[in-house]
Amino acid sequence: MAELKKRLEILEREIRSIPGGGDIWLDQQPGSAKHMYFDGGAGKMYVKPRGINEYEIALSTNPLVDEMGSFMIEQCGKQPDKYNHPGRREPCWWVTDFEIVRRAVYRYAHKSYQLPDEVSLAPVQNGEKALMAWVEENEQRAAALPLDLLQKRAEQAPAIARKVDVLSATYIRNPEVANYAKRRANGICDLCGTAAPFSKPTGEPYLESHHVKWISNGGEDSINNVVALCPNCHRKMHVLNRDEDIEKLEQQILQYGR
Known part of the structure; x- marks a missing residue:
């Protein structure tokens, strides 16, 4: 859901x-995080996730259907998959190619279709946070490209990675807290419950310390907020940071305290 929202933004x-063309904007239906829509046209055009790499596009009004219905049938190669309301109102198409979503939004905005921008090579400034935002946005742009175009651009990309100097502030973690969390875990990942994937040359199981509530979000650098994770789960927490995983780690810390 969050990934789709970023791509639509x-x-x-x-x-x-x-x-030129229409002035459109992305909005979200109150009380429903899944129901995002574009407004500013002949009606609202909804775009929401149906599953992994599957999307639903819905046209909300008859004028919008008159304007875009034939276009959607042509792009999707099929009639609507369903109608959200009786009387064949608000037709929906289910698609697995985000490129169709892009083309639909361009048509909705009355803009001439353009391929996604190439990766920006503008200088990165304002520190590590800006760099990470730049990387994430360009990864989203790359993900929106058709595979054949992505391959072409990847093959033509410079082979030498660009180097930039980044000035940033960082937090100094207490090594004693991190080490205690790892030893407390006794070689077992606090999230998935499996053994560390390998051992260091010293024989110590390899786990990584992780702040359940990130320090950048006000979390403490204490044994009540630090756990030991396998590399896979550590990366998972920094990419997804799901509420259910956070709750599980918080419960694990409570278990240690008993």
């Missing part, structure tokens, strides 16, 4: 930067 900025 990038698409919104991309389209709004193009002169």
Whole structure:
């Protein structure tokens, strides 16, 4: 869900930067995180996730259906998969190619379709946080490319990685807290419950310390907020940081305290 929202936000900025056509904007239905829509056209055009790499596009009004219905049938190669309301109102199409979503939003905005921008090579400034945001946005742009175009651009990309100097502030973690969390775990990942994937040359099981509530979000650097994770789960927490995993780790810390 969060990934789709980011991709739609990038698409919104991309389209709004193009002169001419309609002035559209992305919004979200109150009380429903899944129901995102574009507004500013002949009606709202909903885009929501159906599953992994599957999307639903819905046209909310008859004028919008008159304007875009034939286009959607042509792009999707099929009639609507369903109607959200009786009387064949609000037709929906289910698609697995985000490129169709892009083309639909361009059509909705009355903009001439353009391929996604190439990866920006503008200098990165303002520290590590800005660099990470730059990386994430360009990864989203790359993910939106059709495979054949992505392959072409990847093959033509410079082979030498670009080097930038980044000035940033960082937090100094207490090594005693981190080491205690690892020894407390006794070689077992606090999230998935499996043994460390390998051992260091010293024989110590390899686990990584992780702050359940990130320090950057106000979390403490204490044994009540630090756990030991296998590399896979550690990366998972920094990519997904799901509520259910956070709760599980918090419960694990409570178990240690008993």
